[in-house]
Amino acid sequence: xxxxxxxxxxxxxxxxxxxxxxxxxxxxxxxxxxxxxxxxxxxxxxxxxxxxxxxxxxxxxxxxxxxxxxxxxxxxxxxxxxxxxxxxxxxxxxxxxxxxxxxxxxxxxxxxxxxxxxxxxxxxxxxxxxxxxxxxxxxxxxxxxxxxxxxxxxxxxxxxxxxxxxxxxxxxxxxxxxxxxxxxxxxxxxxxxxxxxxxxxxxxxxxxxxxxxxxxxxxxxxxxxxxxxxxxxxxxxxxxxxxxxxxxxxxxxxxxxxxxxxxxxxxxxxxxxxxxxxxxxxxxxxxxxxxxxxxxxxxxxxxxxxxxxxxxxxxxxxxxxxxxxxxxxxxxxxxxxxxxxxxxxxxxxxxxxxxxxxxxxxxxxxxxxxxxxxxxxxxxxxxxxxxxxxxxxxxxxxxxxxxxxxxxxxxxxxxxxxxxxxxxxxxxxxxxxxxxxxxxxxxxxxxxxxxxxxxxxxxxxxxxxxxxxxxxxxxxxxxxxxxxxxxxxxxxxxxxxxxxxxxxxxxxx
Numbered sequence: 001x002x003x004x005x006x007x008x009x010x011x012x013x014x015x016x017x018x019x020x021x022x023x024x025x026x027x028x029x030x031x032x033x034x035x036x037x038x039x040x041x042x043x044x045x046x047x048x049x050x051x052x053x054x055x056x057x058x059x060x061x062x063x064x065x066x067x068x069x070x071x072x073x074x075x076x077x078x079x080x081x082x083x084x085x086x087x088x089x090x091x092x093x094x095x096x097x098x099x100x101x102x103x104x105x106x107x108x109x110x111x112x113x114x115x116x117x118x119x120x121x122x123x124x125x126x127x128x129x130x131x132x133x134x135x136x137x138x139x140x141x142x143x144x145x146x147x148x149x150x151x152x153x154x155x156x157x158x159x160x161x162x163x164x165x166x167x168x169x170x171x172x173x174x175x176x177x178x179x180x181x182x183x184x185x186x187x188x189x190x191x192x193x194x195x196x197x198x199x200x201x202x203x204x205x206x207x208x209x210x211x212x213x214x215x216x217x218x219x220x221x222x223x224x225x226x227x228x229x230x231x232x233x234x235x236x237x238x239x240x241x242x243x244x245x246x247x248x249x250x251x252x253x254x255x256x257x258x259x260x261x262x263x264x265x266x267x268x269x270x271x272x273x274x275x276x277x278x279x280x281x282x283x284x285x286x287x288x289x290x291x292x293x294x295x296x297x298x299x300x301x302x303x304x305x306x307x308x309x310x311x312x313x314x315x316x317x318x319x320x321x322x323x324x325x326x327x328x329x330x331x332x333x334x335x336x337x338x339x340x341x342x343x344x345x346x347x348x349x350x351x352x353x354x355x356x357x358x359x360x361x362x363x364x365x366x367x368x369x370x371x372x373x374x375x376x377x378x379x380x381x382x383x384x385x386x387x388x389x390x391x392x393x394x395x396x397x398x399x400x401x402x403x404x405x406x407x408x409x410x411x412x413x414x415x416x417x418x419x420x421x422x423x424x425x426x427x428x429x430x431x432x433x434x435x436x437x438x439x440x441x442x443x444x445x446x447x448x449x450x451x452x453x454x455x456x457x458x459x460x461x462x463x464x465x466x467x468x469x470x471x472x473x474x475x476x477x478x479x480x481x482x483x484x485x486x487x488x489x490x491x492x493x494x495x496x497x498x499x500x501x502x503x504x505x506x507x508x509x
Contacts, residue, residue: 282485308431343431411438
């Protein structure tokens with residue numbers, strides 16, 4: 001093996017029952033580089049990383065992986081063995097223990113011991129040294145649940161680096177980070193590179209590849225399509241490689257013709273349900289027209305999600321202001337009341353709040369609307385099945401069976417299940433909180449087309465997004481939030497990333 005390469009995948013093939021997940025995957029990763037791996041959901045990225053990190057041990061796949069000059073043959077204790085060899089992974093979904101401190105999480109299961117007791121001074125000193133080495137601004141004694149998501153992500157990285165990682169795998173590391181936190185992560189990755197650590201970087205946010213990676217490997221249908229220096233690629237070329245076809249536009253242009261105002265929020269003020277002294281919303285004003293997509297932008301902590309959860313009756317205690325739907329004031333105190341009034345919410349956390357992962361696709365779709373199918377002491381199972389099946393087919397959910405468990409679906413198809421569920425209520429206003437978070441470019445395009453179709457049929461859509469390009473690409477107007485207030489509403493023709501950020505940071509009004 002060339003000493004310039006720390007990793008070499010040679011004809012790696014992985015078969016699951018009825019599914020060929022990887023087929024003859026071959027490419028090299030250079031020592032000390034940041035190597036991007038991209039592809040649609042189902043392309044094989046996660047399967048390959050699970051092999052590398054020991055989730056699937058040697059013997060469960062064909063082909064070879066050469067790591068640091070030797071063939072990687074991970075056995076029964078393969079995850080621990082991979083870690084001991086210097087292969088660490090930071091998952092998209094955090095694996096920290098929320099009630100423990102940063103230091104306890106970093107050295108969990110590997111605590112320094114003197115005699116029969118843990119040497120706490122050494123544990124916290126070693127944690128502090130690791131955090132300092134890589135510019136991670138977190139206190140070793142801080143309890144995890146008191147940290148923001150960005151700092152939790154940093155602790156995950158510190159935990160991986162505490163095991164002297166030679167290769168660090170980052171799976172969607174910025175999916176829940178603010179722009180400032182993303183910038184901090186990019187700085188950390190540059191520091192890791194300077195220390196000679198190799199990073200494998202997986203993300204659906206294509207622009208990030210061009211900010212940080214040296215080379216990119218594109219996968220499609222379990223195969224490697226191309227490995228190229230990042231400088232030789234563009235977003236358009238990446239998309240073409242990923243989906244296998246030309247996509248002329250990332251954000252499809254619909255034929256929306258917004259009509260009359262159908263939903264209004266006037267001077268809304270709401271208190272934190274856990275701290276009545278804290279105003280989570282402090283003067284929010286906006287309206288949405290029938291058949292319009294209103295984008296909501298703002299920095300993390302600006303109150304975007306708190307706003308839509310409060311409108312849906314599931315968060316803040318409203319102490320002032322009015323919510324008007326089709327000319328009538330509504331005061332939803334619960335999700336059920338909001339649904340009955342004509343609102344539906346696709347939540348930011350689809351797994352935590354949108355789905356029951358161990359239930360079938362069809363059961364998930366009908367779950368929030370069983371009252372539609374209920375008679376005297378029974379559910380009309382045939383009507384439930386017919387309605388759910390119609391929604392599932394209309395959104396082209398990709399699955400071998402609609403009786404399959406939702407946990408078996410890709411992120412994009414899980415999101416389609418969530419949307420299907422809420423469309424079953426025929427909403428007047430559909431609220432979508434980061435609807436394309438963590439899904440691939442092809443699935444995003446399908447969601448965008450669906451949004452256009454719904455708006456053309458007269459549904460008013462409120463869309464929160466952390467991606468400014470998505471807000472600019474899909475909205476008719478954009479409402480910007482800053483510190484719990486609506487900082488301004490812009491027609492999309494007058495909006496730009498700079499104008500949105502100046503409102504979001506409070507620089508202009």
